Amino acid sequence: MIHEHLVFDLTGVRNDMDSQLRSSDVIEEVQDLQSVGCNLIVEVSNIGMGRDPLAMLEISEQTGSMIVASTGFYKEIFYPSYVFERSSEALSEIFIQDIEVGMDGTAIKAGLIAEIGSSLNEITAAEEVVFRAAILAHRATGAPISTHCEIGTMGKEQLALFEAYGADLSRVSFGHQDLNLDVEEQRLLLRSGAYIQFDTVGKNNYRPDEERALNLVQLLEDGYEDSLMLSCDITRKSHLRHSGGYGYRHLFDSFLPALRNHGVTEAIFTKMLVTNPRRFLAF
Numbered sequence: 001m002i003h004e005h006l007v008f009d010l011t012g013v014r015n016d017m018d019s020q021l022r023s024s025d026v027i028e029e030v031q032d033l034q035s036v037g038c039n040l041i042v043e044v045s046n047i048g049m050g051r052d053p054l055a056m057l058e059i060s061e062q063t064g065s066m067i068v069a070s071t072g073f074y075k076e077i078f079y080p081s082y083v084f085e086r087s088s089e090a091l092s093e094i095f096i097q098d099i100e101v102g103m104d105g106t107a108i109k110a111g112l113i114a115e116i117g118s119s120l121n122e123i124t125a126a127e128e129v130v131f132r133a134a135i136l137a138h139r140a141t142g143a144p145i146s147t148h149c150e151i152g153t154m155g156k157e158q159l160a161l162f163e164a165y166g167a168d169l170s171r172v173s174f175g176h177q178d179l180n181l182d183v184e185e186q187r188l189l190l191r192s193g194a195y196i197q198f199d200t201v202g203k204n205n206y207r208p209d210e211e212r213a214l215n216l217v218q219l220l221e222d223g224y225e226d227s228l229m230l231s232c233d234i235t236r237k238s239h240l241r242h243s244g245g246y247g248y249r250h251l252f253d254s255f256l257p258a259l260r261n262h263g264v265t266e267a268i269f270t271k272m273l274v275t276n277p278r279r280f281l282a283f
């Protein structure tokens with residue numbers, strides 16, 4: 001799963017107790033994911049979102065699942081105050097340290113730079129500074145970058161930053177593109193050589209899964225099977241199965257069968273869920 005959250009705390013910004021998960025909340029569900037064949041989760045909670053390397057280690061040790069952790073800052077409203085006072089160069093040093101030495105004083109290294117976000121219909125000045133920092137760290141380390149496009153917006157503008165600051169587009173993945181209703185823009189991002197993610201599967205309040213599936217099938221028919229990746233982006237306690245939510249398994253229990261009904265083959269599933277994430281993450 002290419003874009004998930006296991007341990008985070010967004011309550012400071014969202015002001016509700018639903019926006020917080022601890023390792024004890026998710027261990028059972030991560031274990032359960034293995035029964036449907038998923039043994040690796042890319043955790044994109046970053047600095048300012050309550051990222052917790054030791055809790056991720058605990059989940060990994062208790063479940064046997066692999067977890068890839070992230071460095072980065074999310075979107076402006078979640079930035080620690082020091083982000084507004086530092087240059088891209090200075091911020092990139094934090095990311096490089098997380099990737100090469102370890103995060104938050106541990107020896108646990110970040111495996112990617114994510115989720116680097118822009119706001120709704122806007123990349124703020126501070127967000128552009130962070131994008132440039134991410135690209136500097138990517139160029140220094142080779143680490144891949146995964147982004148957050150708020151409700152699917154600003155992909156084209158993010159692409160312009162990646163091009164302007166010299167990112168290797170084959171190491172970039174644009175997030176939340178299943179919420180982007182502009183198929184032409186999805187194709188533009190794909191033509192750049194980047195990946196795009198259909199990573200809010202199950203969030204029917206944003207877009208019904210059936211529409212998500214039809215959009216994905218359209219891009220598969222265009223031949224982009226080597227550039228698509230999938231996830232659910234669980235960000236609330238109420239999304240979990242024991243709270244009556246759809247849970248991480250929803251991708252496997254519900255979305256893959258829907259795609260299968262549209263004629264998507266096992267070979268394509270393997271590409272979207274194994275081959276593409278492996279190629280994207282390796283550096």
Ligand SMILES: [Zn+2]
Pocket residue numbers: 115148149175176
């Ligand atoms: Zn996001």
